[in-house]
Amino acid sequence: MSTVRETTTEPTTEAPPVEIRGLHKSFGELEVLKGIDTTVQRGEVVCVIGPSGSGKSTLLRCVNLLEQPTSGQVFIDGEDITDPDCDIDHVRARLGMVFQQFNLFPHLSALENCMLAQRTVLKRSAQEARATAQANLDKVGLGDRGDSHPAKLSGGQQQRVAIARALSMDPELMLFDEPTSALDPELVGDVLAVMRQLATEGMTMMVVTHEMAFAREVADRVIFMDGGVIVEEGPPAQVIGAPQHERTRTFLQRVLDPTNTRAGAEDAAHAARHADEEG
Amino acid sequence: MTAPSTVALPASRRRGSPRQRARRVRMIQYAVLLLAVLAVLLTADWHGIGQAFFRADMIAETLPGLPRAILNTLIYTFGAFAFGLVAGTVLALMRLSQVAAYRWLATAYVEFFRGLPALIVLIAFSLIALVLPGFRIPGGEVGTVWLGLGIVSSAYLSETVRAGILAVPKGQVEAARSLGMSAGEATRKIVLPQAFRIILPPMTNELILLVKDSSLVYVLGLVPGQYELTKFGRDLANSQSNLTPLVACGLCYLIITIPLTILVKRLEANAAKAR
Numbered sequence: 001m002s003t004v005r006e007t008t009t010e011p012t013t014e015a016p017p018v019e020i021r022g023l024h025k026s027f028g029e030l031e032v033l034k035g036i037d038t039t040v041q042r043g044e045v046v047c048v049i050g051p052s053g054s055g056k057s058t059l060l061r062c063v064n065l066l067e068q069p070t071s072g073q074v075f076i077d078g079e080d081i082t083d084p085d086c087d088i089d090h091v092r093a094r095l096g097m098v099f100q101q102f103n104l105f106p107h108l109s110a111l112e113n114c115m116l117a118q119r120t121v122l123k124r125s126a127q128e129a130r131a132t133a134q135a136n137l138d139k140v141g142l143g144d145r146g147d148s149h150p151a152k153l154s155g156g157q158q159q160r161v162a163i164a165r166a167l168s169m170d171p172e173l174m175l176f177d178e179p180t181s182a183l184d185p186e187l188v189g190d191v192l193a194v195m196r197q198l199a200t201e202g203m204t205m206m207v208v209t210h211e212m213a214f215a216r217e218v219a220d221r222v223i224f225m226d227g228g229v230i231v232e233e234g235p236p237a238q239v240i241g242a243p244q245h246e247r248t249r250t251f252l253q254r255v256l257d258p259t260n261t262r263a264g265a266e267d268a269a270h271a272a273r274h275a276d277e278e279g
Numbered sequence: 280m281t282a283p284s285t286v287a288l289p290a291s292r293r294r295g296s297p298r299q300r301a302r303r304v305r306m307i308q309y310a311v312l313l314l315a316v317l318a319v320l321l322t323a324d325w326h327g328i329g330q331a332f333f334r335a336d337m338i339a340e341t342l343p344g345l346p347r348a349i350l351n352t353l354i355y356t357f358g359a360f361a362f363g364l365v366a367g368t369v370l371a372l373m374r375l376s377q378v379a380a381y382r383w384l385a386t387a388y389v390e391f392f393r394g395l396p397a398l399i400v401l402i403a404f405s406l407i408a409l410v411l412p413g414f415r416i417p418g419g420e421v422g423t424v425w426l427g428l429g430i431v432s433s434a435y436l437s438e439t440v441r442a443g444i445l446a447v448p449k450g451q452v453e454a455a456r457s458l459g460m461s462a463g464e465a466t467r468k469i470v471l472p473q474a475f476r477i478i479l480p481p482m483t484n485e486l487i488l489l490v491k492d493s494s495l496v497y498v499l500g501l502v503p504g505q506y507e508l509t510k511f512g513r514d515l516a517n518s519q520s521n522l523t524p525l526v527a528c529g530l531c532y533l534i535i536t537i538p539l540t541i542l543v544k545r546l547e548a549n550a551a552k553a554r
Contacts, residue, residue, distance in 0.1 A: 064457055093459030103454035107472050116468060117458035162454075169458060 015078025016041050017173045018063055022071035027060055031229050032058045034228035036072070040173070045205045047215035047236070050225035051251055052129040056121045056208045059225070060177050063206065064095045076173075093121050096166030096211065104150040110137060110161045111146035114168040129168075136164035156187030163194055174198065176207040187198050212256050213216040216240050300490065308363030312384050330521075337523030341515060347504070348511035349531055355424045355493040355507055360486055367436030372466070374441055385437070392434035398495050401427040405499045420505055424496045439481050445476030480546045487539050508532060 018040035025033040040046050048056040061067040062074055065081055065088050073082050076091050078224060092112045105113050114133030118124045124132070137143045140160035142153075151160050155174045159179055175259060176195065180188040192214050199218045201206060215222055215236055223238040224232045224247075232245045294300065373385035384430065404427040407414060416423045447470050455465035475482070494509035501510065512528030 066453055066457060089456075089459050089461050091459075092457055095457070097457035099450060099454065101448075101450050103448075103450040103455070105451065105469055105473075105474060117455075117460055120464050120468065165458070184539040187344070 003275055017077060019075040021073045023062060023074065024070045025062060025067060026070045032228055036229060036230060038223065040204060040206060042200045042204055044220045044224060045199045046221050047219035048208045048223045048225060049215060051209055054225040055228040056225045060175050060206060060208050062266050063175055064092050064097055093169055094172050096169060096171035096174040097181045098162050098176045099165055100181050102162045104158050104162055106150050109147050109149055110142065113161060114165045132168050136167045140164045154187060155183045156190045159183065159191045160194055173204045176205065178208050180211060212240060298408055304398050332522050332526050334521060334523045337519060337521050338527055341524040341527045344511055345531060348506055351505060352493050352507040355496055356490045358425040359428035359432055360489050362425050363432030363436045366429065366433035368440050370433060370437035370439035371444060375444060389434045389437055392431050397431045399491050400431050401495055404497050420499055420501055423499060428489065428492060432485060439485060440474060441476050443478035446477045447473045453529065466530055473515045480543050480550065483539055483543045483546065490535050
């Protein structure tokens with residue numbers, strides 16, 4: 001149920017929220033992305049999976065230009081954000097980003113974390129910003145913790161505040177960069193529940209994750225990356241359920257033991273993400 | 280020669296257990312200290328010392344002028360600190376700028392004023408009106424003090440602020456930027472507030488140094504109403520041929536700096552707890 005959003009500079013035919021063309025990214029000698037082409041449709045939930053070092057986080061960070069692509073183009077609602085003339089701050093205000101390490105502002109309360117950018121970027125009144133922030137904290141189940149500073153919250157609560165902070169900007173696309181990888185196992189569920197709810201509400205989402213159960217259940221499409229390229233993409237039943245490529249199969253075997261139950265699979269996924277924490 | 284043979288001796292031949300020996304050493308140390316204190320107490324000319332440093336009538340003479348001198352010390356210190364903090368922050372941002380020319384300028388400034396004695400800078404400012412007729416530093420003598428001491432302290436403070444900025448995790452800027460905040464907004468609203476929290480203890484140390492450096496303003500040829508503690512105490516000590524006024528003024532510095540030192544300890548303890 002994505003609401004119709006006001007589009008000021010758009011042509012009448014609606015462009016996809018994200019379109020990536022021939023994206024390359026190198027850090028010095030190291031080529032991390034070796035030509036990525038993909039499109040995310042409105043309302044679509046795309047999970048990006050793959051071994052660590054496969055470039056999946058870098059891909060996500062190129063979508064809101066936290067990393068500057070070496071070559072190739074990224075279009076947000078049809079606007080080429082790799083164009084030097086593009087006002088990236090303006091585009092970023094429409095893209096919510098959730099980080100592995102939460103990155104809440106430690107000197108501000110949970111409510112202030114959710115209000116700050118509304119005030120400075122969207123120029124909303126204090127009253128409106130406060131109401132929006134409170135509504136989003138309610139939504140992630142932390143409506144009563146608005147006055148708490150991040151240090152007083154658990155990791156799972158911090159990540160939910162971070163999601164509320166991103167949602168307070170009324171984004172049309174949410175980017176999640178391994179949102180549960182820094183969490184204790186028992187705190188993962190609350191965060192995934194919030195993300196699941198967002199997905200059912202029709203939010204367009206790109207999620208880099210090691211949570212195979214989540215990807216299988218929530219994703220409309222799964223992208224498997226390895227060595228800086230998209231090896232395989234498609235519906236989760238296909239990519240996770242019946243992978244076509246050897247590399248996908250090897251990865252999935254390492255992450256999920258197919259004979260195990262789902263709970264066991266999550267344990268394996270958890271073990272896997274602790275094995276490659278270096279990001 | 281004897282050391283190896285001691286090791287070979289049976290335990291009963293050594294002088295007591297290790298604990299007894301440690302106790303004996305401690306007793307000797309106390310005894311030495313006691314003797315030294317007694318020697319000082321018995322040989323010192325207490326009357327002479329009292330007359331030179333702690334004369335009651337001299338203290339009475341000094342007291343009326345002290346509040347003004349303390350106030351002036353505080354005015355000079357905090358004015359210079361405020362200037363130094365603002366300029367130091369600008370310099371720190373320049374040193375971290377993407378623009379190479381800003382980095383060079385700031386580096387040159389910091390190295391220059393950190394390498395010079397504060398006294399030379401103050402003397403230069405005191406003579407500037409002679410060298411450049413018609414040029415006046417706004418605020419007269421007080422403005423000159425603030426500018427001179429402020430410039431020197433800004434060089435030190437910029438390094439402190441820079442360390443604070445670098446201590447703020449990169450993810451903070453990324454979070455701010457990904458919310459659509461500009462680089463400037465992210466710096467003002469996210470980085471600097473956290474940086475200043477981090478550097479509160481070292482910044483307070485700089486303030487303590489500045490309290491003491493404010494004594495250097497005697498070179499500026501101030502009039503009596505503008506005297507700060509050192510100049511005030513020195514003049515009085517000079518005219519009375521007695522050190523009591525200077526001692527009184529020295530103690531006033533401690534009244535300012537010791538609370539600040541305690542504050543630094545508290546802040547550091549808090550910072551350690553928060554980590």
